[in-house]
Amino acid sequence: MGKDHIGELEELVLLLIVMLKEDAYGLAIRRTLKEQVGRLITIGAIHGTLNRLEKKGFAGSSYSQATEVRGGRSKRIFTITVSGRKALQKSRDVKVNLWMQIPELALK
Amino acid sequence: MKRRYHIPRAAERLIRSICKSDYTEEIIGDLYEYHDEITGKPRWKRGVYFWFHVFNFIKPWSIKSFEGTQNLNHYGMFKNYFKTSYRSLRKNALFSFINVVGLAISMSIGILMILVISELNSFDSMHTKADRIYRVAGNKFMYGQEIDIPMASHYIGLEMEHQTPGIEEVLIMRDGVDVDLRTEAGAINIKGFYTTESFFDIFSFELLKGNPETALLEPNGVVLTQSTARKIFGDKDPLGEPLEMESTGGWQVRNIVGIVTGVMADLPSNSHLQFEVLVSMETYDQPAISGTGWHKGYKSVHFWKSTHVYVLLDKETTPLAIENSMAEILRDYNAEQEHPVTYTLQSMKDFVTSDKLGNRVGPRFSRKQLGIMIGLTIVVLISACFNYTNLSLARALRRAKEVGIRKVSGARRHQVFTQFIVESILLSLISLILAIGLFLLIKPAFINLPNPASSGHDMFLLNIGALQIVYFVTFAIVLGVIAGILPSVFLSKLNTTIVLKDAGTIKPLAGISLRRILTVLQFALSIGLIMSAVMVNKQYQFAVNFDMGFNTERIINIKVKGDYASKLEATLQRIPEVEQTSISLMTMATGQAELARVESEDKEHKGRIFWNSIDEKYLSMHNFELVAGRGFESPLQGQTLGNQVILNEHILQSLQLGSPEEAIGKFITIHGYARGKYQVIGVVENFVNTSLNAGHDSDIMKEKNFGFIQGMPGFSNGQIGVKFRSDNLVDLVQKLETAYLEFDQKHPFEAEFYNDQIAETYRAQKTTVTLISFLAFLAISISMLGLLGMAVYITESKMKEISIRKVLGAGFVNLMTLLSRGFAFMIIIAAFIAIPITKYILDDKILGQFNYRPETNLMDLLSGFLIVLLIGFFTVTWQIRQAAIRNPSDLLRNE
Incomplete structure (x- = not known):
């Protein structure tokens, strides 16, 4: 498992970052994850994953304007990086490639 | 709009104090939003959910590291020091190796010393009253010089108990319990003390069975240590069991019809006092069956051989006050003495480590x-x-x-x-x-x-x-x-x-x-x-190879503990490998010695003399060189102590008896156990008796004067020397033991080669x-x-x-x-x-x-x-x- 390896939750979160665009911050990602994937995860776990992605260089982050609902705190908005994109593509390719090799399963 | 988006202060503080500052902004922001999100839920659920998430933020990635905000420099610097040090040590492997090995070798000795010191410090620390326990030490005038010994008279102990204020307890102990017991597992030897009943009041030793108040009160009360009790009685409850012992300690034999009144825990190795058995002091009032060590007057002011006196002071009393009281008690007695007796108190922490006073009741390791x-x-x-x-x-x-x-x-x-x-x-x-x-x-x-x-x-x-x-x-x-x-x-x-x-x-x-x-x-x-x-x-x-001046080759010494020496000797002589035998009191040149004062007939010249009691065959068997006169010629008839003496050349000078030839026929007086007037019948060449390496503080042990007398005045202990010609030693020793067992089943067979005994002396x-x-x-x-x-x-x-x-x-x-x-x-x-x-x-x-x-x-x-x-x-x-x-x-x- 090198640095370019991407875990399952990481992959999901990274996809959501791309999907949510300007609104990709911790709590929003958690909410979407719950709605779209049906997985309920603690906010802490989401933050951990986001930080890990940033450390691996798959995502970058910047602070947005402060909002009142957040008690005057700003959001940390995440964006995907080029290597993040590559990692996603690679992960998809690997899976697609594997699916293609098992036609009986793919047919179903 | 209600101000509902305020999260609990405590949560915010917690996050701030635990999490890295980079993350707090985002985390707290999300928590606000989340708090807002769950407002619809019941209050208690809200609390639980919210706090669950708060605590979930405490994760390895979020926690401040110790290099944290304020102390960053210090920690970081030391981390850097360690890193550079490690690298530099690795880079110079040879130098590091040399240093590590050198330091490790010397440190292993340092570790040993640390342990020795810390164990010495722990000596007697189990006694809760240790800081108030003192031992009385005296200066005794013996053989012409004053010697400090950690002993005192029974008398002073009793007097202090009766009349000195400031003393909580007095404990008097005597040496002299030395018993050979036959058990199922074979003969064992147990040693210990006669002691007064305050033993368990002063020391904090634990009595496992029996009553500490009364165990040593009555005559014949015996307290055993746990392992000794197990050796003697096995798994049986020893309490109340009779224990008949023949004690041979202290130049005397006495029968103790003991009753086990207590079993105490085994003594820890860091106790200054070591023994296997305690016998109540009252038992000592019963006279011994033989031996001169027992005096009816052992409670008199003169008599303080083998007596140990401990005192427990109360909290306000200083040792100096007690020393003064002791001087007061002895004032009248001392006024009449040429050499007044001074008693001092030795504090418990000095019992083992004192330079001046030895420890006669257990181990010693002087400062x-x-x-x-x-x-x-x-x-x-x-x-x-x-x-x-x-x-x-x-x-x-x-x-x-x-x-x-x-x-x-x-x-x-x-x-x-x-x-x-x-x-x-x-x-x-x-x-x-x-x-x-x-x-x-x-x-x-x-x-x-x-x-x-x-x-x-x-x-x-x-x-x-x-x-x-x-x-x-x-x-x-x-x-x-x-x-x-x-x-x-x-x-x-x-x-x-x-x-x-x-x-x-x-x-x-x-x-x-x-x-x-x-x-x-x-x-x-x-x-x-x-x-x-x-x-x-x-x-x-x-020292080991020194020519002692007499022969010790091919001689085995057998210990005799009874009055059967001559009968045993006769049996031994019938063993074919045995060339010669002789009976004596002590083994020469091994540090065993009996010292006495000696005077010439006109009392003008005085000196000290070591003496040994021998039979008529001793000198020839050990090849002592006679310079003048003759040895003892025949066994003593009817009497226990001869009146003739054979001297070495040293003493001729001390007592000015002239040349060896002139000395023959003169009379000298020996004091002490073998007191009496003796006629000189022979002079032997000088030989080594006292330990060759005696030195340091004991002038007495350097005394080279020596005299042989014949017969054993009141002792039933002694030894038979056996000169042998066989090379099959195992067989020989077996034969000797068989002969020994004919006469003595009670005491273990103890025989040693003379040369080994000498080597042992220099151990x-x-x-x-x-x-x-x-x-x-x-x-x-x-x-x-x-x-x-x-x-x-x-x-x-x-x-x-x-x-x-x-x-x-x-x-x-x-x-x-x-x-x-x-x-x-x-x-x-x-x-x-x-x-x-x-x-x-x-x-x-x-x-x-x-x-x-x-x-x-x-x-x-x-x-x-x-x-x-x-x-x-x-x-x-x-x-x-x-x-x-x-x-x-x-x-x-x-x-």
């Missing part, structure tokens, strides 16, 4: 003894520290650039200093681990060394506990600081610009004179220790020889490691010089001389320092006090020097050879 051991340990430790200092200074040049860069980047001098100290502490901690391993290797050997003063008791367990580990680590850190301080000062002082501009301008061997001094000192220590080992060993060998010295040789070996290994390190360094830094010299035609021998000259010079200077000092300390101060001494010759004096020179020479040669045989073109090609 002086400890001091010598600590001194030797420090010598070895210093040697290892010198290695580190030397090698680090020598390598200073290589580290100079590093220091320069550090300083340019803003490091202060004290920071550079700390860095090097940290490095040496790190090294010392690594050595500690190795040292503990080494210590575990030498531990059994140390514990098994016979310690003459512990009188057969195991004093030390040397177990390592948590507290000891703390001591070790502290010790390692202190040692690291000591070793590292000089190089650290030197390196931190370096001038940045000079170092960085041109490294060549700083003297390549800076601190060279300091280093030379340290190396010379180190060699001096090694030389001194080797010399000590050689000379102490010589004294030991001298204490063997311990010293072993210890000093071992330390000398360590010291020399350490200094040779250091020498090796220096040789490697110097040859490495002179590689080019060597190559150029070779190109110009220098031969191997030339190079050798050139490079080893410096070392040889230092060893010679070291010898000049070490030899006179060691000779002074050892020859004049310590060994000089011994009774009989071998001559110290030139070889003894030069031994240390030659050995160090030889080993040093080989070390250096080996290194230089590496340099000298290399092809110079390899080294010079790139220039």
